[in-house]
Amino acid sequence: xxETDASHDAQPRAPARATSWLASACALIxxxxxADEPTALGVGDEIDGVDERGRxxxxxxxxxxxDPRDPAGELPLYVFxxxxxxxxxxxxxxxxxxxxxxxxVVPGSWDPRGAYDDDPSRTTFACTNGAVAKCVRLxxxxxxxxxxxxxxxxxxxxxxxxxxxxxxxxxxHTREGTPIAIWDARGVIPRGDADPDHxxxxxxxxxxxxxxxxAPRLGQSIASIVATCPTRLAGRTSSDLPLxxxxxxxxxxxxxxxxxxxxx
Amino acid sequence: xxxLALTLTMAMGLTAxxxxxxxxxxxxIIIMNGVIIGNGRALAGDAQVGDTGxxxxxxHVEHGRLxx
Numbered sequence: 001x002x003e004t005d006a007s008h009d010a011q012p013r014a015p016a017r018a019t020s021w022l023a024s025a026c027a028l029i030x031x032x033x034x035a036d037e038p039t040a041l042g043v044g045d046e047i048d049g050v051d052e053r054g055r056x057x058x059x060x061x062x063x064x065x066x067d068p069r070d071p072a073g074e075l076p077l078y079v080f081x082x083x084x085x086x087x088x089x090x091x092x093x094x095x096x097x098x099x100x101x102x103x104x105v106v107p108g109s110w111d112p113r114g115a116y117d118d119d120p121s122r123t124t125f126a127c128t129n130g131a132v133a134k135c136v137r138l139x140x141x142x143x144x145x146x147x148x149x150x151x152x153x154x155x156x157x158x159x160x161x162x163x164x165x166x167x168x169x170x171x172x173h174t175r176e177g178t179p180i181a182i183w184d185a186r187g188v189i190p191r192g193d194a195d196p197d198h199x200x201x202x203x204x205x206x207x208x209x210x211x212x213x214x215a216p217r218l219g220q221s222i223a224s225i226v227a228t229c230p231t232r233l234a235g236r237t238s239s240d241l242p243l244x245x246x247x248x249x250x251x252x253x254x255x256x257x258x259x260x261x262x263x264x
Numbered sequence: 265x266x267x268l269a270l271t272l273t274m275a276m277g278l279t280a281x282x283x284x285x286x287x288x289x290x291x292x293i294i295i296m297n298g299v300i301i302g303n304g305r306a307l308a309g310d311a312q313v314g315d316t317g318x319x320x321x322x323x324h325v326e327h328g329r330l331x332x
Contacts, residue, residue: 038324038326038331038332039331039332040329040330040331041323041329041330041331041332045330047320047321047322047323047330048320048321048322049318049319049320049321049323050318050319050321051315051317051318052315052316052317052318057315057318061330074327074328075328076328076329076330078330092315104328105325105328105329105330106325106328107324107325109316109317109318110316110317111317117317120324120325121319121324122316122317122318122319123317123318123319123320123324123325124315124316124317124318125315125316125318126316132316136328141328143326143327143328
């Protein structure tokens with residue numbers, strides 16, 4: 001199954017559009033729309049909310065486009081402005097306003113330790129310069145499925161992986177702009193042609209952090225990483241249990257994602 | 265040869281499975297696969313990379329769309 005197929009699992013495109021067109025025509029011509037049908041918000045709409053610290057937040061949608069990289073052609077990218085204390089508007093995702101950074105809206109929330117709460121009353125406005133949006137754009141939208149199963153766990157593992165949050169405590173162990181190659185156990189992103197001269201297996205991941213650490217991303221010592229979370233990683237590193245990727249898959253079936261350092 | 269491969273990856277979009285990661289504020293830098301990577305500060309609710317845990321009034325998310 002391809003990634004496009006996976007996207008189609010969740011929302012068939014053509015039928016959805018046809019339904020939308022018919023519903024619109026019905027409402028306009030015959031007045032037969034359903035009052036309780038959800039209405040998509042668009043440019044100019046404003047949203048009130050309360051952030052995780054209890055502060056009021058007021059957003060305005062400045063633009064909505066479909067992510068050109070989404071194989072299903074469905075993923076909206078929103079450009080938000082946020083009302084500032086002086087009553088003006090400032091870009092929500094980039095404080096300097098020099099570039100337009102869109103966002104993806106994801107149900108649920110992440111706490112400072114990186115734990116996900118799927119409470120649907122909470123929403124994450126994930127700017128595309130952040131780990132959450134990046135993982136959605138890689139194909140792990142939590143509302144989609146692949147081979148009939150949700151991609152939620154892949155999203156959560158991906159966020160841990162992007163941030164090199166080995167311990168699953170919210171602490172990152174990477175730096176900006178560090179390239180990695182990624183793939184997953186289910187084949188949503190299959191392992192491409194490995195380049196042994198330029199890639200080195202780094203780790204296997206679950207929603208809780210690394211399940212196996214082969215080689216830290218920035219060349220840190222394994223001991224230094226394990227020292228920060230011995231209960232999680234002791235006995236699960238190449239130092240005390242040398243395994244290749246196949247061995248990791250067999251030994252740790254909870255592994256969802258895998259990555260490799262891309263060497264210079 | 266590697267540069268060629270990365271360029272091809274960029275042209276192919278995200279599905280080729282390459283990514284960049286980071287842990288610091290990162291604004292306006294587009295990297296090899298066209299994705300801007302932040303530091304996961306979205307997890308802490310930093311506005312530069314997103315807010316998490318927002319309770320909306322009169323709106324919610326369905327399949328990545330804001331609706332009410």
